[in-house]
Amino acid sequence: MEESLKSSWAPRAASLALAALAAVALAACGGSSNGSEPRELTFFVAIQPGGTIEEVSKRCSEESNGKYTITPEFLPTDASQQREQLVRRLGAEDSSIDIVGMDVIWTGEFANAGWVEEWTGAEKKAATENVFPNVIETASFEDKLYAAPFNTNTQLLWYRKDLVKQPPETWDEMIEEAEGLKEAGSIQVQANRYEGYMVLVNALIESAGTEILSGPEEVDLEQGPTEKALEVIGKLANGGAAPPSLSTSDEDTARLGFEAGESAFMTNYTFAYASAKEEAPDVFKNMGYARFPEVEPGTPSKPPLGGFNLAVSSYSENKDVAFEAATCLANKDSQKTAVELDGLPPSRSDLYTDKTVTSAYPGFAGLVKESIEASGPRPTTPAYQDVSLAVQRSLHPPDKIDPEDTESVYDELKSNVEKAVKREGLL
Amino acid sequence: MKSERTRSERKLAWMLCAPAVVAMLLVTAYPIVYAVILSLQDVDLRFPDEGGFVGLSNYTAVLSSDLWWTDFFNTVLIMVISVAIELVLGMAIALVMYRAIFGRGVVRTSVLIPYGIITVVAAFAWQFAFSPETGFVNNLPLIPDEKDWFGGRFSSFAVIIMAEVWKTTPFMALLLLAGLVTIDSQLYEAARVDGATAWQRFTRITLPLMKPAILVALLFRTLDAFRVFDTIFIMTRGALDTESVSILGYNQLISRLNLGLGSAVSVLIFICVFLIAFVFVRGFGAKVEEGRPGG
Numbered sequence: 001m002e003e004s005l006k007s008s009w010a011p012r013a014a015s016l017a018l019a020a021l022a023a024v025a026l027a028a029c030g031g032s033s034n035g036s037e038p039r040e041l042t043f044f045v046a047i048q049p050g051g052t053i054e055e056v057s058k059r060c061s062e063e064s065n066g067k068y069t070i071t072p073e074f075l076p077t078d079a080s081q082q083r084e085q086l087v088r089r090l091g092a093e094d095s096s097i098d099i100v101g102m103d104v105i106w107t108g109e110f111a112n113a114g115w116v117e118e119w120t121g122a123e124k125k126a127a128t129e130n131v132f133p134n135v136i137e138t139a140s141f142e143d144k145l146y147a148a149p150f151n152t153n154t155q156l157l158w159y160r161k162d163l164v165k166q167p168p169e170t171w172d173e174m175i176e177e178a179e180g181l182k183e184a185g186s187i188q189v190q191a192n193r194y195e196g197y198m199v200l201v202n203a204l205i206e207s208a209g210t211e212i213l214s215g216p217e218e219v220d221l222e223q224g225p226t227e228k229a230l231e232v233i234g235k236l237a238n239g240g241a242a243p244p245s246l247s248t249s250d251e252d253t254a255r256l257g258f259e260a261g262e263s264a265f266m267t268n269y270t271f272a273y274a275s276a277k278e279e280a281p282d283v284f285k286n287m288g289y290a291r292f293p294e295v296e297p298g299t300p301s302k303p304p305l306g307g308f309n310l311a312v313s314s315y316s317e318n319k320d321v322a323f324e325a326a327t328c329l330a331n332k333d334s335q336k337t338a339v340e341l342d343g344l345p346p347s348r349s350d351l352y353t354d355k356t357v358t359s360a361y362p363g364f365a366g367l368v369k370e371s372i373e374a375s376g377p378r379p380t381t382p383a384y385q386d387v388s389l390a391v392q393r394s395l396h397p398p399d400k401i402d403p404e405d406t407e408s409v410y411d412e413l414k415s416n417v418e419k420a421v422k423r424e425g426l427l
Numbered sequence: 428m429k430s431e432r433t434r435s436e437r438k439l440a441w442m443l444c445a446p447a448v449v450a451m452l453l454v455t456a457y458p459i460v461y462a463v464i465l466s467l468q469d470v471d472l473r474f475p476d477e478g479g480f481v482g483l484s485n486y487t488a489v490l491s492s493d494l495w496w497t498d499f500f501n502t503v504l505i506m507v508i509s510v511a512i513e514l515v516l517g518m519a520i521a522l523v524m525y526r527a528i529f530g531r532g533v534v535r536t537s538v539l540i541p542y543g544i545i546t547v548v549a550a551f552a553w554q555f556a557f558s559p560e561t562g563f564v565n566n567l568p569l570i571p572d573e574k575d576w577f578g579g580r581f582s583s584f585a586v587i588i589m590a591e592v593w594k595t596t597p598f599m600a601l602l603l604l605a606g607l608v609t610i611d612s613q614l615y616e617a618a619r620v621d622g623a624t625a626w627q628r629f630t631r632i633t634l635p636l637m638k639p640a641i642l643v644a645l646l647f648r649t650l651d652a653f654r655v656f657d658t659i660f661i662m663t664r665g666a667l668d669t670e671s672v673s674i675l676g677y678n679q680l681i682s683r684l685n686l687g688l689g690s691a692v693s694v695l696i697f698i699c700v701f702l703i704a705f706v707f708v709r710g711f712g713a714k715v716e717e718g719r720p721g722g
Contacts, residue, residue: 084681091472091684113473193666245559245575247667256560382473385683397578397667423471423685426492426692427678 039068039318041325044089045101046082046308047074050341053101059337060328068321070099070329079103079195083385090115090313098316099326101308102147104138104377105195105384108216111141112382116311119145123323127330130350138377139309142216147309148330151344154371155203155267155304156364157290158276160184160283163264167290170297171204171232174265178241181264186243187236188254188266193396196250198378198388199304200267201395204229206302206376208295212387213379217421221414227406229295230413234401247397259283267292269306270361270368274343289364291371302376307347345372383420389427390420459697466690473684485691494675495692499699502671505584506652509591513648514641516592517599524600525607542597550661553590577662583669590658595651599644606640607633646707650700672696 038061045053057070075082083106089097090110102110110116119127127148128136139147157174159167163184168174178185190196205212208225237246243257251268258266259280266272276284292303310326312319328334335346336356343360345368351357352369361368379387394413395401401409419425466485469478489495520538527534541549556562557576565572576582610633618628634641656673659665665674676696680689 080682087472087684088681109473113475193664244573245578247578248575248663253560389678389682423474423683425488426494426675426688427683 038064038066039321041068041070041098041316041318041322042096043070043072043099043101043325043329044075044086044097045072045099045310046079046103047077048338048342048344050343052338052342052344055337055341056329056334059333060325063328064321064325068318068325070325073097075101079105090315093315095315095317097313098318098322099329100147100311100313101150102139102311104135104152104305104307104309105388107139107146107309107311108141108380108382109384110311111144111146115314116146117314117319117323119148119312119323123148123327126327130348132347132349132372134305134375134377135307135347135372138305138307138380141380141382147311148326149347150308150310150330151335151338152347152372153269153306153345154368154375155199155269155292156272156367156371157292158258158266158268158272159288159290160264160286161288162286164288167288168265168293170294172235172297174293175232175235175239175241178264179239184262184264185241186257186263186265187241188243188249188257188263188268189236189246190250190254190268191233191237191246191396191398192248192250193392194250195388197396197398198391199306201229201233201391202378203292203302203304203376204232204295207292207299209299211376211379212391212417213381213421216381216383219414219418219421221410221417223410225296226413227410230395230401230406230409231403232295233395233398234403234406234409237398237401238403242399247399270345271343273361273364289367291367291374300374302374303371305372305375305377307345349373381421383423386420386423386427387417390416393427462690462693462697465686466694468687470686470690471684472686478687481687485687486695488688489691489695494670495672495695497668498670498672498675501584501669502653502655502673505588505591505655505671506649509588509595510645510648510652512588512592513596513599514645516596517603517644520596520600521603521607524604538600539597541594542601544594546594546657547661549594550590550658553586553593553658554662557586578667580667580669583663583667587655587658587662587669590662591652591655594658595648599648602644602647603637603640606637606644609640610636642707642711646704649703649707653700653703654696672699 043053043057047053053072053074057072061069075085082103086097086100086106087109090100090113100110100116102116111118124145127139128145131149132152135149135152136145139145139149157167163181164177168177174187178187190200202212205221205226208229210222210225211220214220236242243249243263245253249257251271254266254268255272255275257263258268258272259276261280261283273287273289276287292301294301310330312322312326316322330347332346332348332351335348335351336354338344339346339351339360340356345361346352346357349369349372352365358365378384381387391413394416395409420427467480467482469481469485471477524531524535524538544552554577557564559565559573559575564570564576565574574582576586614632614636615628618632623631654673655671656677659669659671659674660677663669665671665678672692673696676689676692679685679692683689
C-alpha cells in the first residue's frame with residue numbers, strides 16, 4: 001500500500017517541481033527590468049464598490065515596470081470598523097501593512113502614535129500639487145505632511161425641484177419650508193450616534209462661525225454661534241421636518257428615504273446623485289442640488305469634508321517603494337479613475353474642468369469644487385476619537401436639544417469636549 | 428492517616444492535571460494579571476511617549492463616572508429580565524422535551540436551532556425584522572407601521588431582550604432537561620397514588636429535586652448575560668442609553684485605545700462576574716459539579 005502510494009506520487013511531485021521551476025524562470029524573464037523580483041506591497045483601504053482600488057492598484061503595479069506589485073486588502077465600508085482593524089494591526093507593529101488608506105480624521109492620531117511616515121522633498125511636492133489647501137490640512141499634523149491626498153468628498157443639499165421652487169439659503173428657511181409642505185415634508189440628514197452625526201454637527205458649528213477645537217488641545221466652541229448650531233438641530237429634530245427614524249439615520253437611510261420620495265430635502269455626499277439616477281428615476285428627474293445651507297444668514301456655510309489620504313506605514317519593510325507606489329496611487333490618473341468608477345471627488349482642484357469630472361457631476365462639478373474650497377474640516381487632534389465620541393454622546397438623540405433653551409446642552413457639550421481633549425474620564 | 432498508596436495516587440493526579448493547569452495559567456491567568464497591571468497605568472496607544480504608574484486613579488475615574496453606573500444599571504436590567512424569562516420558558520420547553528411522546532428527536536433538535544446560530548447573525552436578523560424600512564414586525568396587527576423600535580430606549584431594550592431570550596432559552600432548557608431526567612419516576616407514581624395534583628407534583632417533587640440544576644443553569648446564564656455585547660453592538664451600538672458595561676469597555680479599549688481606563692473597566696467587569704458566581708455558589712449553594720449536564 002505504502003509502496004504504491006510512493007510510486008504514484010514520485011512522478012507527480014517531479015512534474016510539479018518542474019512546473020514550479022518553469023514558472024519562476026518565466027517570471028524572471030518577463031518581469032522586472034533590474035533583474036530582481038517585484039516587491040510585494042499591501043494596501044489596506046476601504047472597499048469601493050465601483051472597483052477603483054483594484055483598478056488603480058493594477059495600473060500602478062504595471063507602471064512600476066516590475067519594481068512592485070500592489071495587493072489591495074479591503075476594509076469594511078463603516079469608518080469606525082476600518083479604523084478598528086487598522087489600529088489593532090498598527091498598535092501591534094504589524095509589518096504586513098505598507099500603504100494605509102487613511103480617513104481624513106485619523107491623521108493626528110496615526111501621526112502622533114508614530115504609525116505613519118512623514119512625507120518630504122519631491123514626493124511631498126508631487127503629493128500636494130494643485131491639491132485643495134483644506135484637504136492638505138486633513139493630511140497634515142503639526143505642520144508636517146503624513147499622507148498623499150487621494151479622493152476628497154463633500155456634502156451638498158439635494159432637493160426636489162417639483163416641490164421646492166428655489167433652494168433654501170439657510171437651515172431655518174429649509175426647516176420652515178419643509179414643515180409647510182403637504183407631502184414629503186421631511187429633511188434627510190445623518191443623526192445616528194456615529195461619525196456621520198459628528199460630520200453634521202461639525203459642519204453646523206463651523207457654518208455658525210466657530211469651531212470645536214482651535215488647536216489639538218484647545219477647545220473653542222464660542223457660546224453664541226455654537227448655541228445657534230444646536231438650535232438648528234433641536235428645531236429639526238423636534239419639529240415636523242424630522243423623518244421618523246432621525247435618531248438612527250445614516251447616509252444610506254437618508255438616500256433611501258429621499259429616493260422613496262419621502263423627503264423634499266437631503267444633505268448627503270455626491271454618491272446620492274448617481275444612486276438616485278440608478279435606483280429612483282422618478283425622483284431623479286426632479287433632483288436639484290445646491291450648496292450646504294447657511295446657519296447664520298449672510299455667513300457663508302462651511303460644508304462637510306470627507307475623503308481618504310494615502311500614508312506609508314512606519315512598520316513597512318518596503319518604505320522606499322511604498323512612497324513611490326502611494327504617489328502613483330494618489331496621482332491625477334488614479335483620481336480620475338476614482339471619479340469615473342466610484343464618483344469620488346478628486347482632491348486636485350485642476351481636475352474639475354476635466355471631462356471625467358464634469359461628466360460624473362453633470363452641471364454641478366463647479367458646485368462640488370466650491371463646496372470643497374469652502375468646507376470646514378473636522379478638528380485635527382490625536383484625541384480625535386475621544387472628541388468625536390464626546391460630541392456624539394452629548395448631542396444624541398438629536399431631539400434632546402430644546403431649540404428654545406440650548407444652554408444646558410451647550411454646557412454639557414463644552415465640558416465633555418474639554419474632558420475629551422485631555423482624554424479624561426469614560427466615554 | 429493517609430496510606431502510602433493514597434499519597435502516590437494524589438501525586439499522580441497532580442501530575443496528570445499539571446499540563447491543564449499550566450495551559451489555564453497561560454491563557455487565563457496571564458491576560459488577567461496583565462489587565463490588572465495595565466489598569467494601574469496611564470497607557471494610551473496613541474500617545475506612546477506618555478504614561479506611567481497612576482495607582483487607582485483609573486478606577487476612581489470609572490467609578491465616579493455617571494456613565495459606568497448607567498451602563499451597569501442597563502446591564503443588570505437586561506440580565507435580570509432576560510434570565511427570568513429564559514428560566515420560565517426554558518422550564519416549559521424542558522418539560523415538553525421530556526414528555527414528548529413522538530418525535531422526541533425532532534422536538535429536541537428544533538428547539539436547539541436558535542442556540543446554534545451565531546449571535547451576530549441572530550442580532551442582525553432581529554434588527555432587520557424590527558426595522559421600519561425592511562422589517563415585517565411593523566406590518567403585524569396592533570403594531571403601528573411607523574414605529575421606530577431603535578429610536579427609543581425602552582423599545583430598544585425590548586428588542587434586545589427578546590433577541591437574547593430567543594437565542595439562549597434553548598441552552599437553559601437543555602441544562603434543565605438534564606436535571607429533569609435525573610428525577611426518579613417512582614417518586615411521581617408514589618405521589619400520584621397519594622393523590623397529589625400535577626401542580627403539587629411540580630412544586631413538591633420536580634422543583635426541589637431540580638434545585639441544583641436550576642441554580643447551575645441560572646449561574647451560567649447570569650454570567651453570560653452580564654457580559655452581553657454582540658446583540659447591543661449590532662442593534663444600537665449603545666445609543667439611546669442602551670449601552671452595557673462590555674460595550675463601555677470596548678469603547679475605551681478599541682475605539683479610544685486607552686488601555687489604562689479600558690483595563691480598569693474590564694477588571695471591574697471581572698470582579699462583578701466573580702461576585703455573581705460567589706453569591707450563587709456560597710449564597711444559594713449552587714454546586715457546579717453536581718448540576719452539570721451528565722455530571
